[in-house]
Amino acid sequence: MSFRQERAAERKANIIRAAAKVFSEKGYHEATVEEIARELRFTKGSIYYYINRKQDLLFECHDLAMTMLLENLDQIEASGLAPDSLLKEAIRTHIGIIAGELHLLTVALGSDYLLEDEYARVVIQKRDAYEARIRDIVRRGIERGIFRPVPEKMVVFLLLGAVNSISRWYSPDGPLPIEEIAGFYADYLVDPLTAGGPPQGETAAGSQAGNV
Amino acid sequence: MSFRQERAAERKANIIRAAAKVFSEKGYHEATVEEIARELRFTKGSIYYYINRKQDLLFECHDLAMTMLLENLDQIEASGLAPDSLLKEAIRTHIGIIAGELHLLTVALGSDYLLEDEYARVVIQKRDAYEARIRDIVRRGIERGIFRPVPEKMVVFLLLGAVNSISRWYSPDGPLPIEEIAGFYADYLVDPLTAGGPPQGETAAGSQAGNV
Amino acid sequence: MSFRQERAAERKANIIRAAAKVFSEKGYHEATVEEIARELRFTKGSIYYYINRKQDLLFECHDLAMTMLLENLDQIEASGLAPDSLLKEAIRTHIGIIAGELHLLTVALGSDYLLEDEYARVVIQKRDAYEARIRDIVRRGIERGIFRPVPEKMVVFLLLGAVNSISRWYSPDGPLPIEEIAGFYADYLVDPLTAGGPPQGETAAGSQAGNV
């Protein structure tokens, strides 16, 4: 990448982050392009040198966030950890990303019905891929007898629902360090899966396997 | 309540539900007053005979939803159940309300930054009250040694985050009956609180039958 | 048509004529919707109660003009005149329509590249139909030996080119009554087609000398 291109890319990333900030504070529609511009010390028109439409900014927020989550998964899956540790690590790092890119993830985890069809398709596909990979971890855990049998899909929804909701209340100024939050969530959510722990065997789980 | 008032109240509820439907499908801003009117077989102008502003409809959605949740809590708290059963029951019925009033709860659990300050204050207060009461159940459980000591606030966030996210994927046409989902969530989320590990033997499963 | 619908249709026709006026004076792009509204003592927003987009107004101008020309052709073709008289009558009435609906025809005969594809297709089809019907008159004249053999298509282009250009200079305030202009054009353009040469002597020419 040439120097010029690099600078342009950097500037674009800035714009996306500025958009994420404003979007996360006021919502997509209440956020005006002018506000995003102001955030960057730009004028309204200037933004349009880098983007085509406001909607693009929303898409880029979603896309960047999903890309970060997926790449994170790549990394930790390369570690060779066992399913239980792996799932915990996935949760912890997922939470770490939420905290580290709070605006971005707040936008991305918020309502996606704001995305126009064309864009929604791309984003939903990535999100589905992410969910599928988490589900795979759970499945592998069950197969190896590390996790008790559970309806994987529902469990993943439960896990991600709990985890993602952190973006709604977390503040870096809060009393708890994010690592502690992350650790607590990981344990709280994964431990019930480990065989010798929580509900043994006969939960509705069995009958539900593969149902959701 | 006089016949007149009754009819008026009923009509108001209809309007709120129509608004909730459209809001939940398209989001507050993409939903036009005309669409809501159409849903009611009204014209845009006519709806203003019943409401003052579009924003009112959003507020009513939030308010009605929170009222339903709070009243539900009143009811089950009157049952005299022990904290663990009570918490599970709270979760189950909370999920039942989500499923039963999907549009309404989807709107109410979605982004609240769409509410103007005046209204937001009212709604947030109710939501805080709801969280506080759930937190109290947890606290009582800890005090009585039924639950292990945990950071109550975070646990409640975790619980509600997981539970509320159901509104994002649940569909009445899905394969799983909502009671099963509710039971699974309740067990999965409450069992980790019980002191020595999961409740022995008596998994909620049994006690859940036909509960929601 | 109900009273209401009638009124609405009338109002729409007014809007189209107002648009035609402004378009013909300043061109499509230099004409702002606000100016058109002002012409009608409307506000900008009000116009959008009747139309969807500015482009619609342009289309309606084209469409209305072509419809008038085509209906006029229907009428005079029903007269049973011979091709030479018929062609002259067609030219005369065509010119009459230009003068009678000067704004509208100025817009319609002006550049059609301003129309978006969807609309252009409709308009071009009507224009082609119009040309084809004029061409048919010429062809019938040739077949019956009333006209000498000529390349019909080119002749029609020549005729219509000459006739339509009237919209560029004609003014109702000019010295010449439109009937005289129309008669002169009809004779000047059709006589060359009649086999033995032009009608001798009796052209309107004399009385018009130095008039324009």
Next chain:
Amino acid sequence: MSFRQERAAERKANIIRAAAKVFSEKGYHEATVEEIARELRFTKGSIYYYINRKQDLLFECHDLAMTMLLENLDQIEASGLAPDSLLKEAIRTHIGIIAGELHLLTVALGSDYLLEDEYARVVIQKRDAYEARIRDIVRRGIERGIFRPVPEKMVVFLLLGAVNSISRWYSPDGPLPIEEIAGFYADYLVDPLTAGGPPQGETAAGSQAGNV
């Protein structure tokens, strides 16, 4: 003219022609400076090294076209032809210029209301001069008894209207060579002026039958 000046002039002509091309295809307003630049393998910014304003380009199109027409008239008037032959020659060469500089003439013969007042004045003056000189040819013909008495002004409008409209449908890829079109138009339009009817027999018409 120095080498430098020559090069500069050439470049300017290129730019005007590029502008004419884009203007003629999309109209003045729909043509963006960027497109014109692209046509020249320039960037938007660069073009402003050569021009001051977009409007200048439009003016230059008009001006260049009128200059070509006027210079053409100079040339053929120097030939000493009689009014009838002269008028035909004027029409033929006028048409030749339209075909030879199609883009340019399409722009120039199209709507002039796009020109700002300052420029419009210059252009309209040239156009008036052109019309006046054509009118003079007609007048001389009448005075010498070669043409029958006709309202000169209207005749010139008719002639030019017909001739100029060629720019709307002519394509170099069409079936007819431009010389034939030009000849046909010249005869068709001028013959009606000659007193006793058109020159008998020798009209180009015969040879062209069925051509278009």
Next chain:
DNA sequence: AATGAATGAGACTTCATTCAT
């Protein structure tokens, strides 16, 4: 009770134009 009509504020977007490099 209901509605057609009208309005005005505001947002997105486009683009000619400028300018530092």
Next chain:
DNA sequence: AATGAATGAAGTCTCATTCAT
């Protein structure tokens, strides 16, 4: 000579809201 970047003015369009009937 050339260009990437930035700007500001303007215009289209949407829609919640009002109001006379």
